[in-house]
Amino acid sequence: MSYEILEHTADEKFRAEGKTVEEAFSEAVKAFSEIVGGENGMYHHEIKVESEGYEPLLFDFLDKLIFLQDTEGVVISHAEQLEIEDTEVGHKITANIVVDDITDDMALLDIKGPTYNEMKVDYEDGKWILEAVLDI
Amino acid sequence: MELNKVSDNIYEIPKEGDMKKPGRIYANEALLEEIKDDKTLQQVKNVASLPGLQKYSIVMPDGHQGYGFPIGGVAAVDMENGVISPGGIGYDINCGVRILKTNLKYEDIKGKEEQISNILFDKVPCGLGKGGYIDVDEEDLEEILEKGAEWMLENGHATEKDLERCEENGRLPGKPEKVPEDAKKRGLKQVGSLGSGNHFLEVQKVDEVFDNKKAEAFGLEENQIVIMIHSGSRGLGHQTCTEYLRDFEKNYPEIVEKIPEKELIYAPIGHELADDYRYAMYAAANYAWANRQAITQAVRNSMDRIFDEFESELLYDVCHNIAKEETYEVNGEKKDLLVHRKGATRAMPKGRQEVPDAYSDVGQPVLIPGSMGTSSYILSGGEKSPELSFGSTAHGAGRLKSRTQAKQDYWGEDVQDELERQGIYVKAASGSTIAEEAPGSYKDVDEVIKVSDELGIGDKVVKMRPIVTSKAEIKDKYLVSLFYYT
Numbered sequence: 001m002s003y004e005i006l007e008h009t010a011d012e013k014f015r016a017e018g019k020t021v022e023e024a025f026s027e028a029v030k031a032f033s034e035i036v037g038g039e040n041g042m043y044h045h046e047i048k049v050e051s052e053g054y055e056p057l058l059f060d061f062l063d064k065l066i067f068l069q070d071t072e073g074v075v076i077s078h079a080e081q082l083e084i085e086d087t088e089v090g091h092k093i094t095a096n097i098v099v100d101d102i103t104d105d106m107a108l109l110d111i112k113g114p115t116y117n118e119m120k121v122d123y124e125d126g127k128w129i130l131e132a133v134l135d136i
Numbered sequence: 137m138e139l140n141k142v143s144d145n146i147y148e149i150p151k152e153g154d155m156k157k158p159g160r161i162y163a164n165e166a167l168l169e170e171i172k173d174d175k176t177l178q179q180v181k182n183v184a185s186l187p188g189l190q191k192y193s194i195v196m197p198d199g200h201q202g203y204g205f206p207i208g209g210v211a212a213v214d215m216e217n218g219v220i221s222p223g224g225i226g227y228d229i230n231c232g233v234r235i236l237k238t239n240l241k242y243e244d245i246k247g248k249e250e251q252i253s254n255i256l257f258d259k260v261p262c263g264l265g266k267g268g269y270i271d272v273d274e275e276d277l278e279e280i281l282e283k284g285a286e287w288m289l290e291n292g293h294a295t296e297k298d299l300e301r302c303e304e305n306g307r308l309p310g311k312p313e314k315v316p317e318d319a320k321k322r323g324l325k326q327v328g329s330l331g332s333g334n335h336f337l338e339v340q341k342v343d344e345v346f347d348n349k350k351a352e353a354f355g356l357e358e359n360q361i362v363i364m365i366h367s368g369s370r371g372l373g374h375q376t377c378t379e380y381l382r383d384f385e386k387n388y389p390e391i392v393e394k395i396p397e398k399e400l401i402y403a404p405i406g407h408e409l410a411d412d413y414r415y416a417m418y419a420a421a422n423y424a425w426a427n428r429q430a431i432t433q434a435v436r437n438s439m440d441r442i443f444d445e446f447e448s449e450l451l452y453d454v455c456h457n458i459a460k461e462e463t464y465e466v467n468g469e470k471k472d473l474l475v476h477r478k479g480a481t482r483a484m485p486k487g488r489q490e491v492p493d494a495y496s497d498v499g500q501p502v503l504i505p506g507s508m509g510t511s512s513y514i515l516s517g518g519e520k521s522p523e524l525s526f527g528s529t530a531h532g533a534g535r536l537k538s539r540t541q542a543k544q545d546y547w548g549e550d551v552q553d554e555l556e557r558q559g560i561y562v563k564a565a566s567g568s569t570i571a572e573e574a575p576g577s578y579k580d581v582d583e584v585i586k587v588s589d590e591l592g593i594g595d596k597v598v599k600m601r602p603i604v605t606s607k608a609e610i611k612d613k614y615l616v617s618l619f620y621y622t
Contacts, residue, residue: 102265
């Protein structure tokens with residue numbers, strides 16, 4: 001339902017919330033996009049990530065967004081469909097990510113990687129809250 | 137937390153609990169107060185629990201909170217019974233700095249600042265998705281991972297001197313097959329690119345000479361134009377670190393249980409995964425040297441367009457995120473150690489085998505970038521560095537305020553006005569861009585250098601002033617090309 005860019009001394013931190021864990025992860029994509037400087041997009045890429053817990057899932061998911069940008073030359077906009085299922089390993093995300101081509105006139109932030117620093121994936125007060133720091 | 141003053145500029149956290157050795161903080165009182173403001177000291181303490189740690193867990197005068205390890209941290213472990221920790225090297229493997237000496241004086245470039253700014257900005261990609269100056273294919277990339285700067289020489293993008301004046305001659309024993317495939321995909325189109333964050337390219341003038349003899353040995357003089365390049369291993373290094381961090385996490389759950397932060401994860405040297413990471417890290421370091429060499433060529437080809445008979449020579453290239461195998465005396469015994477430097481620079485004095493022949497009488501150059509509107513420095517490796525800090529000193533002014541806080545405290549126009557009063561003209565697309573990088577956002581580099589010099593770990597040689605800076609800025613979608621008039 002919402003996201004916020006938070007204070008951090010050297011890098012970028014965000015908080016994303018949702019009634020469901022899927023909504024929270026979707027909001028995290030929007031937070032990521034704002035940090036990079038993305039806007040609307042026209043193209044779709046499917047991302048699948050499976051990890052052993054919710055925090056590793058967030059870590060690996062953010063890593064995949066960064067990888068997608070660098071290797072396809074696109075900038076992340078938002079997630080259109082995002083599903084999370086429980087698996088034998090832990091949890092799996094399947095997401096349809098909307099992206100835009102990077103053109104010469106765009107000036108976008110290059111993110112180095114996700115971190116576990118101050119990471120949070122919690123259910124509190126009737127909502128899911130995610131927080132993560134991106135190393136820039 | 138208990139903290140004892142050992143002597144001027146030296147403080148210690150006594151050994152207790154899980155700590156294998158004490159913690160050491162190299163800072164004066166003012167810098168120590170800043171260091172106490174975040175979790176740096178706790179992180180110094182945490183690092184002190186690493187198996188095989190020698191002497192102390194160290195942090196430099198520009199130290200600040202990092203992920204697992206503090207930035208400005210140095211931790212040396214025994215190669216025989218110690219551990220390697222990716223967090224002790226950092227995501228940006230072999231992030232580092234190089235300086236090109238030129239045959240230009242300040243008078244030669246006065247009036248051409250905007251021209252220089254535009255061409256550098258145009259030639260050297262910065263920010264996300266701008267490609268790299270040099271096109272390479274997958275085969276080239278494999279060779280770059282193995283050979284580093286040597287590949288650049290073989291392919292006409294470097295001179296012999298460029299390699300001689302580079303830490304490790306621009307090549308460590310990297311194994312390309314240990315670098316994750318996704319890391320290679322990320323790095324393929326980025327050879328010769330700056331990146332974002334605090335990476336930059338800066339044209340500077342030598343403003344002050346502190347040691348005439350050493351300056352002469354380095355080939356530096358007042359008013360000379362030098363060019364500083366700050367960049368690392370780009371997406372390839374970052375991805376390498378991320379994937380190995382996760383591998384370590386999955387393979388050593390019992391270590392994860394013990395450590396206060398996941399990024400402190402480590403593995404015993406000699407274990408297969410630990411060694412795979414080490415050789416991948418060396419390969420990523422090779423990529424970074426190739427990257428900085430490619431940017432060097434972009435700079436040379438840019439300046440050639442503006443100045444007839446432009447000449448440049450590499451002064452030196454230093455890493456500040458790396459782990460190196462080095463030999464030191466510990467308790468009277470010569471030991472082979474793995475020295476982790478995260479946001480710390482090697483600073484070898486004369487007499488050490490690591491110093492290039494050209495500088496054997498002086499010690500290696502140590503290159504310390506400042507921040508926007510502030511000075512940068514060149515030091516020489518100090519005689520006390522092997523004993524006090526495993527041959528290390530600071531890497532540059534650490535951030536004091538968050539980017540968000542900086543924007544609240546400093547508004548773009550005020551900073552712009554203040555800098556203009558100092559004779560520095562800043563051209564940027566948005567006010568918030570300038571505010572984020574306002575000098576007050578960074579620790580005072582002059583104080584950091586003073587401590588390094590007083591301790592004898594890195595001795596002042598010259599100070600430089602920025603003239604033209606090219607960097608990518610965050611937020612507001614604007615790339616910033618800054619240029620300064622004095």
